[in-house]
Amino acid sequence: MNASQHLSGTTPVSVPLLDVVGGNAPLRDEILAAIARVVDSGRFLHGPDCRQLEAEVARRCEVPRAVSCASGSDALLLAMMAFGIGPGDEVIVPSFTFFATASCVWRVGAQPVFVDIDPVTFNMDPEQVEASITRATRAIIPVHLFGQCVAMDEINRIAQQHDLYVVEDAAQSIGASYQGRPAGSWGHVGCFSFYPTKNLGGMGDGGMLTTRDEKLANRLALYAAHGMEPRYYHQVVGINSRLDSIQAAVLNVKLQQLDAWNQARARNAARYDELFTAATLDRQLVLPTTTRKQCHVWNQYTIRVPDGQRDALRAYLAKANIGSEIYYPVPLHLQECFEPLGYQVGSLPETERAANEVLSLPIYPELTEAQQAAVVGQIGRYYTKRMRSAA
Numbered sequence: 007m008n009a010s011q012h013l014s015g016t017t018p019v020s021v022p023l024l025d026v027v028g029g030n031a032p033l034r035d036e037i038l039a040a041i042a043r044v045v046d047s048g049r050f051l052h053g054p055d056c057r058q059l060e061a062e063v064a065r066r067c068e069v070p071r072a073v074s075c076a077s078g079s080d081a082l083l084l085a086m087m088a089f090g091i092g093p094g095d096e097v098i099v100p101s102f103t104f105f106a107t108a109s110c111v112w113r114v115g116a117q118p119v120f121v122d123i124d125p126v127t128f129n130m131d132p133e134q135v136e137a138s139i140t141r142a143t144r145a146i147i148p149v150h151l152f153g154q155c156v157a158m159d160e161i162n163r164i165a166q167q168h169d170l171y172v173v174e175d176a177a178q179s180i181g182a183s184y185q186g187r188p189a190g191s192w193g194h195v196g197c198f199s200f201y202p203t204k205n206l207g208g209m210g211d212g213g214m215l216t217t218r219d220e221k222l223a224n225r226l227a228l229y230a231a232h233g234m235e236p237r238y239y240h241q242v243v244g245i246n247s248r249l250d251s252i253q254a255a256v257l258n259v260k261l262q263q264l265d266a267w268n269q270a271r272a273r274n275a276a277r278y279d280e281l282f283t284a285a286t287l288d289r290q291l292v293l294p295t296t297t298r299k300q301c302h303v304w305n306q307y308t309i310r311v312p313d314g315q316r317d318a319l320r321a322y323l324a325k326a327n328i329g330s331e332i333y334y335p336v337p338l339h340l341q342e343c344f345e346p347l348g349y350q351v352g353s354l355p356e357t358e359r360a361a362n363e364v365l366s367l368p369i370y371p372e373l374t375e376a377q378q379a380a381v382v383g384q385i386g387r388y389y390t391k392r393m394r395s396a397a
C-alpha cells in the first residue's frame with residue numbers, strides 16, 4: 007500500500023485486462039458435461055454440436071446458413087477462396103485492424119488496398135472506400151472493430167454500384183447490429199471468430215461463416231473440406247478447416263449467455279462514461295462513442311490518450327496492477343511483411359494517429375464497479391501527478 011492509499015483507507019484493487027477463467031467458472035460443470043458427451047460419442051469433427059452451433063448462429067444472424075470452420079482467420083480466407091479472388095485482384099481493407107483481415111487477401115495472391123478510418127468510430131471510412139476503387143477491385147472487407155458495426159448501408163450501396171463482394175469481418179462483433187440488422191447479415195459473407203477473448207470465446211480456436219446464399223454456403227463448406235465432394239473426389243483445391251466438436255459443445259453452452267454478457271459489457275461501458283465524466287477526465291481523454299443506429303457489443307472499450315501520454319499512462323496503470331492493451335500499435339500498411347505494397351508513414355494519417363493514441367481498458371462482463379472505479383481513479387491520479395509536476 008502506498009502513502010496516499012494508506013491515508014484514504016483504500017486497499018489497492020487489481021484489474022486484469024481479461025478474465026476468461028472467471029467468465030467460464032459459473033458454467034464449469036455444464037461445460038465439462040458437454041465435453042464429456044463429445045468424448046463418449048467419439049464424433050470429434052462435424053458432430054451434432056457443430057450442426058447445432060451453426061443453426062443457432064444462423065438464427066441469431068437472421069440468415070439461412072452458417073458454416074463452421076477452424077478460426078476467424080480461416081473464415082476470411084475461405085471467403086476469398088470461394089469468390090475466386092486471386093492474382094491481379096484488389097480487395098479494399100482497413101489498416102487499423104487485426105492482421106487476418108489483410109493476410110487472407112495476400113494468401114490468395116491478391117493485393118490488399120488499405121483505406122483510412124473514421125476517427126470517431128475507428129471503422130473503415132466509406133468515402134475512402136469509394137475513392138480507392140479501381141478496375142481491379144473485387145471485394146471490400148469492412149471490419150466491425152471493437153464491437154461496433156461499419157456503416158453497412160453505405161458499404162453495400164458502394165458495392166452494388168461497382169459490383170463488388172462484401173465480406174464482413176465480424177470477429178469482434180457477434181451480437182452487434184446496425185439499423186436493427188445483425189452483423190454478419192449485411193455482406194455476401196460474414197466471418198466470426200471464437201478465439202477465447204472474443205465476446206463468444208471457445209477453449210481454443212474456432213470460426214464461423216454466415217450467408218444468405220445457400221449455394222455460396224455449400225461452396226464455403228466445400229472449400230473448408232479439401233474441396234472434396236463426394237469422398238476422395240476433389241472439385242476444387244480447398245483447405246482443411248474444421249471446427250472441433252469439443253469447441254462447438256463448449257460454445258453451445260456459452261452461447262446461452264451471450265446476450266447477458268453483451269449487455270453486461272454495455273453496462274460497463276456506460277459506467278466508464280459516467281465515471282470518467284464525473285472525474286472530468288473527458289477533458290483529457292477521448293471516450294468511445296456510439297449512436298442509436300448501432301447495437302455496440304463492446305469487445306473493447308477503447309479511449310484515446312492524446313498529447314503523447316498514452317505509453318506513460320499505460321505504464322502507470324501497469325504499476326498499479328491495472329491491465330490495458332493497445333489494439334493496434336502498428337497499422338497493417340506499415341507492417342514489414344507488407345512493405346512490397348509501397349505504403350509509407352503518412353499514407354493513412356487517421357489510422358497512424360489512432361495507433362499512437364488508443365488504449366483499451368478492461369471491459370469484460372464480470373468487471374465490478376469497484377474495479378472500474380479503480381481504473382478511473384488511477385487514470386485520474388496520473389493526470390493530477392502530471393499537472394503537479396508541470397506546475
Ligand SMILES: *Cc1c(COP(=O)(O)O)cnc(C)c1O
Nearest residue numbers: 077078079104106177199200201
Ligand atoms: C480475432 C480476429 C480475427 C481472427 O480470428 P481468429 O479466430 O483468431 O483467427 C480476424 N479479424 C479480427 C478483426 C479479429 O479481431
